[in-house]
Amino acid sequence: xxxxxxxxxxxxxxxxxxxxxxxxxxxxxxxxxxxxxxxxxxxxxxxxxxxxxxxxxxxxxxxxxxxxxxxxxxxxxxxxxxxxxxxxxxxxxxxxxxxxxxxxxxxxxxxxxxxxxxxxxxxxxxxxxxxxxxxxxxxxxxxxxxxxxxxxxxxxxxxxxxxxxxxxxxxxxxxxxxxxxxxxxxxxxxxxxxxxxxxxxxxxxxxxxxxxxxxxxxxxxxxxxxxxxxxxxxxxxxxxxxxxxxxxxxxxxxxxxxxxxxxxxxxxxxxxxxxxxxxxxxxxxxxxxxxxxxxxxxxxxxxxxxxxxxxxxxxxxxxxxxxxxxxxxxxxxxxxxxxxxxxxxxxxxxxxxxxxxxxxxxxxxxxxxxxxxxxxxxxxxxxxxxxxxxxxxxxxxxxxxxxxx
Amino acid sequence: xxxxxxxxxxxxxxxxxxxxxxxxxxxxxxxxxxxxxxxxxxxxxxxxxxxxxxxxxxxxxxxxxxxxxxxxxxxxxxxxxxxxxxxxxxxxxxxxxxxxxxxxxxxxxxxxxxxxxxxxxxxxxxxxxxxxxxxxxxxxxxxxxxxxxxxxxxxxxxxxxxxxxxxxxxxxxxxxxxxxxxxxxxxxxxxxxxxxxxxxxxxxxxxxxxxxxxxxxxxxxxxxxxxxxxxxxxxxxxxxxxxxxxxxxxxxxxxxxxxxxxxxxxxxxxxxxxxxxxxxxxxxxxxxxxxxxxxxxxxxxxxxxxxxxxxxxxxxxxxxxxxxxxxxxxxxxxxxxxxxxxxxxxxxxxxxxxxxxxxxxxxxxxxxxxxxxxxxxxxxxxxxxxxxxxxxxxxxxxxxxxxxx
Ligand SMILES: NC(=O)NCCC(=O)O
Ligand SMILES: NC(=O)NCCC(=O)O
Numbered sequence: 001x002x003x004x005x006x007x008x009x010x011x012x013x014x015x016x017x018x019x020x021x022x023x024x025x026x027x028x029x030x031x032x033x034x035x036x037x038x039x040x041x042x043x044x045x046x047x048x049x050x051x052x053x054x055x056x057x058x059x060x061x062x063x064x065x066x067x068x069x070x071x072x073x074x075x076x077x078x079x080x081x082x083x084x085x086x087x088x089x090x091x092x093x094x095x096x097x098x099x100x101x102x103x104x105x106x107x108x109x110x111x112x113x114x115x116x117x118x119x120x121x122x123x124x125x126x127x128x129x130x131x132x133x134x135x136x137x138x139x140x141x142x143x144x145x146x147x148x149x150x151x152x153x154x155x156x157x158x159x160x161x162x163x164x165x166x167x168x169x170x171x172x173x174x175x176x177x178x179x180x181x182x183x184x185x186x187x188x189x190x191x192x193x194x195x196x197x198x199x200x201x202x203x204x205x206x207x208x209x210x211x212x213x214x215x216x217x218x219x220x221x222x223x224x225x226x227x228x229x230x231x232x233x234x235x236x237x238x239x240x241x242x243x244x245x246x247x248x249x250x251x252x253x254x255x256x257x258x259x260x261x262x263x264x265x266x267x268x269x270x271x272x273x274x275x276x277x278x279x280x281x282x283x284x285x286x287x288x289x290x291x292x293x294x295x296x297x298x299x300x301x302x303x304x305x306x307x308x309x310x311x312x313x314x315x316x317x318x319x320x321x322x323x324x325x326x327x328x329x330x331x332x333x334x335x336x337x338x339x340x341x342x343x344x345x346x347x348x349x350x351x352x353x354x355x356x357x358x359x360x361x362x363x364x365x366x367x368x369x370x371x372x373x374x375x376x377x378x379x380x381x382x383x384x385x386x387x388x389x390x391x392x393x394x395x396x397x398x399x400x401x402x403x404x405x
Numbered sequence: 406x407x408x409x410x411x412x413x414x415x416x417x418x419x420x421x422x423x424x425x426x427x428x429x430x431x432x433x434x435x436x437x438x439x440x441x442x443x444x445x446x447x448x449x450x451x452x453x454x455x456x457x458x459x460x461x462x463x464x465x466x467x468x469x470x471x472x473x474x475x476x477x478x479x480x481x482x483x484x485x486x487x488x489x490x491x492x493x494x495x496x497x498x499x500x501x502x503x504x505x506x507x508x509x510x511x512x513x514x515x516x517x518x519x520x521x522x523x524x525x526x527x528x529x530x531x532x533x534x535x536x537x538x539x540x541x542x543x544x545x546x547x548x549x550x551x552x553x554x555x556x557x558x559x560x561x562x563x564x565x566x567x568x569x570x571x572x573x574x575x576x577x578x579x580x581x582x583x584x585x586x587x588x589x590x591x592x593x594x595x596x597x598x599x600x601x602x603x604x605x606x607x608x609x610x611x612x613x614x615x616x617x618x619x620x621x622x623x624x625x626x627x628x629x630x631x632x633x634x635x636x637x638x639x640x641x642x643x644x645x646x647x648x649x650x651x652x653x654x655x656x657x658x659x660x661x662x663x664x665x666x667x668x669x670x671x672x673x674x675x676x677x678x679x680x681x682x683x684x685x686x687x688x689x690x691x692x693x694x695x696x697x698x699x700x701x702x703x704x705x706x707x708x709x710x711x712x713x714x715x716x717x718x719x720x721x722x723x724x725x726x727x728x729x730x731x732x733x734x735x736x737x738x739x740x741x742x743x744x745x746x747x748x749x750x751x752x753x754x755x756x757x758x759x760x761x762x763x764x765x766x767x768x769x770x771x772x773x774x775x776x777x778x779x780x781x782x783x784x785x786x787x788x789x790x791x792x793x794x795x796x797x798x799x800x801x802x803x804x805x806x807x808x809x810x
Contacts, residue, residue: 189629206628210674221781222663222686223611223755224594227653229779234664235650241643248632258627259639261672262681269615269665269684269722271782276667279674281627317674350628374634376626377676 002396004389007099011388014040014079014095015087024379025087029080029122030058030161037079037091038167041119044098049105050117054169056144058162059134061175062117064101066403067110073402074178074362075100075395076118077185078134078354082126086186086381088388092369093184094119096392100399111403113179120354121162128158130318135354138174139361180402181358182329184367184395186383188351190374198390199344200368201333204325205356206256206348207287209294210318211280213240213301216311219266219274231309233276234264240301244280247293255293256283256350279317285348287322323356328405329365329398336397342390367394407801409794412504416793419445419484419500420492429784430492434485434527435463435566442484443572446499446524453506455522459574461549463567464539466580467522469506471808472515478807479583479767480505480800481523482590483539483759487531491591491786493793497774498589499524501797505804516808518584525759526567533563535723540759543579544766585807586763587734589772589800591788593756595779603795604749605773606738609730610761611661611753612692614699615723616685618645618706621716624671624679636714638681639669645706649685652698660698661688661755684722690753692727728761733810734770734803741802747795772799 017040018025018033027033038060045052050062063072077093097117104111120138125131128150136142148159162168187193192200217231241259248257262278280297284290298314305312330346337344349366358364369391372382422445423430423438432438443465450457455467468477482498502522509516525543530536533555541547553564567573592598597605622636646664653662667683685702689695703719710717735751742749754771763769774796777787 187629188626190631190634191629208628212674219783220779221593221756222665223613223661223688223757224592224596224781225661225755225779226595227658227661229595232650232663234646234667238643238646238650238664241639242647245637245640245643253632256628256630256632258637258675258677259643260627260669260674260676260678262639262667262669263672264665264667267666269617270663270686271665272663273665281675283628350630351626352628371629374625374630376629378624 002099002103002389002392006102007095007389007392008385010044010095010098011092014091018081020084020379022084022379024084024381025081026084027079027081028083028127029124030165034080035165038119041079041094045117048098048101050101053173054167055138055173056169056171057134057137057147058121058165058167058169059138060119061173062101064104064115066113066115068112070113071177071179072114072116072175073180073399074116074118074175075182075399076120077183078120078123080122080124082124082377084379085377086379088186088381088383089188089376090123092186092388096184096395099392100396103396113403115399116175116178118175123354127152132352132354132357135357139176139357141357141360176361178362180329180363181355182365182367182395182398183353183355184391185353186376187368187371188376189371191347192345192368192370193372193374195345197343197345198370198387199337199342199394201330201344201346202325202349202366202368203346204285204348205323205352206283206285206350207290207322208318208320208352209282209290212277212315212317213280214275214277214313215305216275217273217309220272222270222272225272230272232272233310234273236304236308236310237262237276237278239304241278243300244297247296254284254286254289283350285322320352320356323359325359325365326363329363332398332401333365333367333394335401336394340393342394367391367398407504407508407794407797411507412500412794412797413790415449415500415503416497419496425489425784427489427784429489429786430486431489432484432486433488433532434529435570439485440570446484449503450522453503454510455506458578459572460543460578461574461576462539462542462552463526463570463572463574464543465524466578467506469509469520471518471520473517475518476582476584477519477521477580478585478804479521479523479580480587480804481525482588483525483528485527485529487529487782489784490782491784493591493786493788494593494781495528497591497793501589501800504797505801508801518808520804521580521583523580528759532557537757537759537762540762543581544762545581546762546765581766583767585734585768586760587770587772587800587803588758588760589796590758591781592773592776593781594776596752597750597773597775598777598779600750602748602750603775603792604742604747604799606735606749606751607730607754607771607773608751609690609753610728610757611688611690611755612695612727613723613725613757614687614695617682617720617722618685619680619682619718620710621680622714625677627675627677630677635677637677638715639678641709641713641715642667642681642683644709646683648705649702652701659689659691659694688755690727725757725761728764730764730770731768734768737803737806738770738772738799740806741799745798747799772796772803
């Protein structure tokens with residue numbers, strides 16, 4: 001059994017690194033605070049008897065041998081945060097994994113297979129884009145040279161930041177084909193809380209489609225330009241944004257749409273804008289439906305822009321297919337819940353996670369615990385101690401279950 | 406008769422001060438180039454025998470005595486420009502006024518009334534808001550202390566910039582009640598060109614209503630927040646912007662609507678925005694209709710925001726009533742056109758001008774000349790030499806006509 005006091009103390013201790021006045025954590029990837037958090041993790045992992053290795057993306061692995069050689073059963077998450085983020089997103093899964101290792105260490109448990117605790121670099125994608133960089137390179141989905149070349153807003157290359165951090169390790173340390181992977185995470189949504197359940201058994205991660213749409217018309221005087229002469233990209237953008245949200249509304253929850261960013265140039269009260277750029281984030285558990293929604297949105301937009309005399313340029317920022325999780329792992333999670341008497345719910349994950357990349361190379365699963373009011377990526381992010389402990393226990397049970405099978 | 410060569414040479418010479426590579430002019434109010442342009446104007450005005458005075462807003466007046474004392478017949482415009490603006494907006498009216506003075510000077514014409522050429526400070530409102538600052542203070546509509554306190558984007562107060570420019574004059578030099586005021590200006594719209602007419606006889610300036618709308622919802626995760634939990638201010642803003650443009654479309658040209666500025670916070674692809682701000686510029690020659698449009702827009706927006714769970718804060722940025730111009734002046738402009746054989750069109754001005762403030766204190770009129778493709782507030786702004794000369798001639802005729810009546 002996990003030891004709640006010890007585990008919750010570590011959650012508190014790690015949250016003190018990069019703590020914000022508002023009760024959150026500000027710990028961007030490879031920032032001084034992220035580096036301090038990584039050093040703390042290395043210390044704790046070594047105290048728990050783990051052998052720590054670092055790969056060429058700065059992913060940290062705390063390894064524990066098993067009776068048999070071969071690839072480890074891997075579990076973990078990340079310790080970087082979004083700006084003014086919460087204390088649990090990422091860190092929770094890592095610290096629960098550490099608790100699993102501590103329990104096995106103090107009880108001198110010998111497992112069949114090696115075990116590995118993974119801390120992936122730059123999961124959030126807040127400082128360096130894209131998100132989930134460390135895991136995507138580790139599994140061989142993305143060339144490391146491209147990751148090194150990515151620059152943050154200050155122009156610092158990821159490769160240089162990694163080198164300077166002291167966490168640039170070796171390519172041969174990558175665990176690119178673990179035996180299997182389990183990730184425990186806060187839900188980041190309101191579903192478990194609303195349903196009154198403790199554990200989410202994640203069925204898979206929804207398909208994601210991100211685009212940037214740039215519309216160009218003609219800047220002109222707001223007072224002297226008759227309607228027939230206007231080529232106003234903001235009117236087109238507004239209609240388009242309204243339309244994609246109507247698509248979402250008529251999908252009965254099958255399609256989630258978010259436009260998070262919009263900007264107009266030149267941006268004066270009395271000047272018809274010349275250029276408007278906005279983003280569209282589409283998600284669905286039904287990948288075919290998502291593709292159809294993309295087509296529908298662009299067909300409608302084409303027609304709109306033609307009529308409005310507006311030029312359109314669309315750039316895909318991100319695509320992730322639907323990622324189903326292994327039924328065997330879901331079954332083990334369910335068994336743990338039943339044995340412990342924890343309530344549970346089978347549910348999709350609306351958010352992307354490192355598990356998405358791991359699922360491409362091994363059997364993968366995820367466990368969720370409730371987030372209060374569904375808040376995440378903000379200082380108010382909160383999960384109750386009792387739920388955090390139960391989630392860690394389910395992780396321990398699942399890892400041991402995987403070792404047996 | 407005006408002397409075309411001399412007049413067009415002055416237009417070219419003034420346009421060289423703050424000239425841009427793209428053929429336009431960048432001469433923000435009280436910038437070094439605006440100061441150079443003002444010094445050039447003072448030199449030219451003195452050469453034309455005018456007595457130059459400066460008031461406490463830096464408005465310049467070139468005065469010429471008449472047979473009788475009393476307030477002058479005033480005409481003029483401004484020499485500041487928007488960023489990367491054109492060569493004609495403002496400068497044209499000032500230089501045509503100078504040409505009028507030069508013609509009278511070389512022919513030693515004695516008028517009944519004193520004449521005054523006015524150059525108003527900060528008409529554009531590009532550096533210091535609001536626009537038409539100099540004229541509004543001069544006529545006593547706005548307290549000078551408030552104007553002094555206005556700061557530009559770098560935090561420089563208008564009062565300090567004025568002092569530093571060397572153009573801070575005395576309050577008693579204000580011409581706050583001229584006998585009448587005439588302003589010659591480029592149309593800045595495409596109406597005259599499309600109609601194939603040379604001179605616009607301006608009936609009045611449309612009523613203007615500017616608002617900033619700020620909508621606040623709740624920032625949340627784009628992937629984990631179900632539709633029912635979203636309070637998305639950008640969806641509401643998009644619907645609102647689409648709605649006000651439908652109002653404009655169904656008005657058959659009676660209502661002009663422009664949303665020039667929009668911004669969303671925090672502005673990440675996968676974060677539902679917390680806050681969106683946008684501006685609405687409404688204009689109509691029918692003030693009652695404009696008031697009704699405002700009411701309709703806010704009633705609709707109230708309802709929308711209530712349903713979307715979004716908080717709304719509206720701030721009025723500007724209001725100007727419909728400003729009709731004096732029929733006597735319009736008649737003199739028409740007579741000049743008929744006598745000279747210039748084609749003309751009676752039309753409203755969709756743009757605000759200093760004449761708007763002057764109309765509150767004396768009989769006022771405006772003369773337009775065509776703008777190529779209606780372009781203004783940009784480097785491509787252009788009016789043909791022939792039209793510029795004809796406009797100057799109509800100004801001369803109108804001033805002399807006013808002096809006779
Ligand atoms: N877990 C998480 O917040 N991932 C960020 C990527 C996304 O799903 O938008
Ligand atoms: N003439 C002119 O461009 N005025 C600016 C104010 C406005 O009408 O928007």
